[in-house]
Amino acid sequence: MTARAKRAERRADGLSKERIVEAAIDILNSEGESALTFRALAAHLATGSGAIYWHVANKNELLAATANAVIARVMTDVVGDAEPREAIRAIAVGVFDAIDAHPWVGAQLSSEPWQTAILQIFEGIGGQLQALGVPERAQFDSASVLVSYVLGLAGQYAAGARLLPPETERSDFLATVAAQVDPAEYPFVHQVATQLREHDDREQFLAGIDLILAGIKTVR
Amino acid sequence: MTARAKRAERRADGLSKERIVEAAIDILNSEGESALTFRALAAHLATGSGAIYWHVANKNELLAATANAVIARVMTDVVGDAEPREAIRAIAVGVFDAIDAHPWVGAQLSSEPWQTAILQIFEGIGGQLQALGVPERAQFDSASVLVSYVLGLAGQYAAGARLLPPETERSDFLATVAAQVDPAEYPFVHQVATQLREHDDREQFLAGIDLILAGIKTVR
DNA sequence: ACCTGAACACCGTTCAAGT
DNA sequence: ACCTGAACACCGTTCAAGT
Numbered sequence: 001m002t003a004r005a006k007r008a009e010r011r012a013d014g015l016s017k018e019r020i021v022e023a024a025i026d027i028l029n030s031e032g033e034s035a036l037t038f039r040a041l042a043a044h045l046a047t048g049s050g051a052i053y054w055h056v057a058n059k060n061e062l063l064a065a066t067a068n069a070v071i072a073r074v075m076t077d078v079v080g081d082a083e084p085r086e087a088i089r090a091i092a093v094g095v096f097d098a099i100d101a102h103p104w105v106g107a108q109l110s111s112e113p114w115q116t117a118i119l120q121i122f123e124g125i126g127g128q129l130q131a132l133g134v135p136e137r138a139q140f141d142s143a144s145v146l147v148s149y150v151l152g153l154a155g156q157y158a159a160g161a162r163l164l165p166p167e168t169e170r171s172d173f174l175a176t177v178a179a180q181v182d183p184a185e186y187p188f189v190h191q192v193a194t195q196l197r198e199h200d201d202r203e204q205f206l207a208g209i210d211l212i213l214a215g216i217k218t219v220r
Numbered sequence: 221m222t223a224r225a226k227r228a229e230r231r232a233d234g235l236s237k238e239r240i241v242e243a244a245i246d247i248l249n250s251e252g253e254s255a256l257t258f259r260a261l262a263a264h265l266a267t268g269s270g271a272i273y274w275h276v277a278n279k280n281e282l283l284a285a286t287a288n289a290v291i292a293r294v295m296t297d298v299v300g301d302a303e304p305r306e307a308i309r310a311i312a313v314g315v316f317d318a319i320d321a322h323p324w325v326g327a328q329l330s331s332e333p334w335q336t337a338i339l340q341i342f343e344g345i346g347g348q349l350q351a352l353g354v355p356e357r358a359q360f361d362s363a364s365v366l367v368s369y370v371l372g373l374a375g376q377y378a379a380g381a382r383l384l385p386p387e388t389e390r391s392d393f394l395a396t397v398a399a400q401v402d403p404a405e406y407p408f409v410h411q412v413a414t415q416l417r418e419h420d421d422r423e424q425f426l427a428g429i430d431l432i433l434a435g436i437k438t439v440r
Numbered sequence: 441a442c443c444t445g446a447a448c449a450c451c452g453t454t455c456a457a458g459t
Numbered sequence: 460a461c462c463t464g465a466a467c468a469c470c471g472t473t474c475a476a477g478t
Binding site (some may be wrong): 234235262267268269271274321404 | 460462463464465467
Binding site (some may be wrong): 031054109110122123126139143148150152160177185187188204207208216 | 405
């Protein structure tokens with residue numbers, strides 16, 4: 001969104017949106033979403049809570065900015081000269097891992113469309129689809145499916161991570177779900193949860209990407 | 221999750237979880253997420269705010285229950301004797317329309333995995349995949365891609381709907397985005413947003429489902 | 441221009457007290 | 460067993476006052 005960063009005066013000690021966002025990310029990572037309050041943030045920055053509002057409009061903007069910062073790092077890390085198919089997988093895995101490491105990003109991304117973070121992901125994937133030779137008329141649908149899938153699944157996992165005590169192993173979790181689900185009511189879920197106790201989230205995520213890429217390939 | 225409904229005593233005038241959930245849905249639909257407070261809910265039900273806690277553990281459970289109620293209706297409406305492919309599209313569109321009509325459901329579904337609503341969607345789609353003859357080892361991945369896509373995209377649209385003034389036409393919205401995005405920074409997004417001013421959300425959503433189904437078909 | 445921090449309005453949740 | 464509603468702890472946001 002024409003965000004030309006102005007490289008100007010910033011005293012080492014002064015507040016700035018960047019410093020605020022970094023502090024917010026620190027708090028989110030170390031203490032979780034519920035710990036991010038303007039009071040805690042102000043204490044962390046050794047300032048008054050009102051000072052933050054000089055640099056950030058409100059909490060919504062603050063959260064969007066933190067998610068954008070995390071995703072921006074992913075996208076710059078990921079740019080390489082890999083061939084398109086690999087590049088798409090790299091972007092997907094990068095976003096997946098970022099959300100896995102920062103579950104609050106998952107929630108934020110699914111609650112604000114068209115924020116910079118999503119534009120960046122969309123742009124990155126779209127460019128690779130063009131390089132892959134996907135016909136123009138199918139490019140939007142294809143990119144949209146990939147992005148929605150990434151956000152949707154990563155969001156689910158992130159929500160799971162936020163719900164569970166941090167030490168819980170995913171296999172324990174699935175086993176618990178399998179045990180609680182009524183086989184008569186949810187036969188498919190029950191069957192699948194049982195057989196999947198030892199699956200790897202990341203591999204399964206990538207299998208989904210490949211499935212979608214196979215679908216895209218059928219469009220000629 | 222073994223939710224065998226007990227068909228027991230309930231006085232016409234007494235509170236009940238169902239009555240509370242219905243009232244909550246009323247408020248969410250008519251006044252939006254921010255209007256759903258325990259105070260407003262209590263007023264709506266002509267009771268004290270504390271009374272609600274006798275039937276519902278907390279706000280989280282209340283929101284989950286409302287989303288589950290909405291999705292449960294979708295899933296019962298959708299069961300038919302259609303052939304699997306059509307049934308999957310019907311489930312997907314049903315969920316999509318429900319989230320479109322009740323944007324708050326989108327937020328709720330993407331924030332709580334393994335809640336009943338998602339189990340129901342997963343189960344519905346999974347059953348149809350079996351009927352479609354998808355090999356057992358690909359069933360989980362396939363269902364997972366479809367469900368994640370539905371939740372992901374519907375969530376994005378819902379978030380958009382919540383952000384925008386209700387009268388805004390989607391085409392105006394896309395035009396606005398297209399105008400604001402820097403073509404140099406986001407060439408793909410810019411190109412695609414421009415050419416898509418008049419697209420139909422629902423059609424595009426279904427195109428995505430078909431793309432995924434085409435991918436699933438390649439697994440043999 | 442930027443920061444301080446008390447004050448405001450509001451919220452989820454609890455709980456002693458009622459019936 | 461279920462309901463009432465005041466009280467508690469806490470939050471985002473504002474704003475007069477400072478530098």
